[in-house]
């Protein structure tokens with residue numbers, strides 16, 4: 001059965017003294033001078049877990065800290081009584097899962113009558129929110145007879161088709177991290193949150209949108225910034241920044257017309273108006289100090305560009321972006337050509353660089369740097 005209350009983990013349906021729920025009477029019963037309480041705190045809280053790319057955990061935690069009513073935050077886990085729709089608007093995470101723990105020593109225990117009916121009810125409540133059209137189980141040994149039985153039972157109980165490859169309700173089973181039971185995680189959205197609705201055009205080398213969001217957050221989001229995105233590709237950095245809030249100006253360029261067309265389709269799908277042009281970023285003809293923030297996702301030398309070309313491109317890029325950046329401006333660089341980029345940095349005197357993060361994405365481990373003029 002689902003794990004009953006533990007000191008560190010208040011249950012969804014039972015209030016605890018240190019986690020007051022508004023279904024517990026407040027005050028003494030007198031009708032006057034009751035403090036105003038956000039009505040959402042009266043709703044049943046559920047436990048959730050964020051799934052962020054490795055390297056973006058801190059950015060995700062910062063974003064979560066700004067979600068009203070999220071409480072008992074322990075790394076990626078937290079309790080939340082509000083509308084799950086608010087969680088689906090998070091930009092730094094791949095997915096948000098509801099999580100519940102069962103006191104069973106192994107997954108077979110979930111097939112007991114009581115456990116199965118609790119599990120089905122729990123998953124049904126997630127489907128009510130996410131409107132998933134199918135489900136799949138993600139667990140080690142998902143081909144085992146136990147997992148197959150579980151899938152059959154859930155197919156009936158949830159009245160949803162089991163689609164082992166593309167099921168929308170992703171159910172993950174894993175041993176409890178700090179106890180003997182099993183955690184069952186259910187993704188609250190049919191698609192990962194990183195698969196943005198605006199992405200109608202994909203490009204080789206397109207940046208994961210959660211990384212784009214993180215880069216802008218760490219580089220600083222200022223309304224007065226004039227922003228330049230050289231090498232804009234499919235427009236990920238431009239669109240994510242535009243969706244974060246206003247800026248004084250924003251423009252992107254790419255040397256490849258197909259990339260520019262791709263970015264334009266995505267910008268159109270995002271219902272935004274951002275200027276993108278097919279121009280060599282190293283020869284824009286723009287006046288010096290035109291921008292306060294330049295954000296560049298340089299060719300990594302595999303899907304896009306070659307290592308040989310990058311030997312010449314990277315130093316030329318740093319030099320030209322120095323000319324285009326205002327005196328107090330910032331340059332954020334994303335690259336997987338780490339050795340080359342750090343060598344180029346060492347051989348120049350114009351920029352002071354700070355490593356912001358390294359992230360794991362699609363088999364790559366790109367780093368993000370923030371540069372200021374010396």
Ligand SMILES: C[S@@+](CC[C@H](N)C(=O)[O-])C[C@H]1O[C@@H](n2cnc3c(N)ncnc32)[C@H](O)[C@@H]1O
Pocket residue numbers: 203205206207208230231232233234235236237253254255256259279280281282297298299300304305
């Ligand atoms: C890593 S991709 C950028 C991907 C992009 N962030 C996205 O999410 O789609 C690098 C891009 O740099 C462009 N590029 C390479 N050299 C360039 C140059 N000299 N000027 C402008 N764009 C250039 C390539 O055409 C490619 O689209």
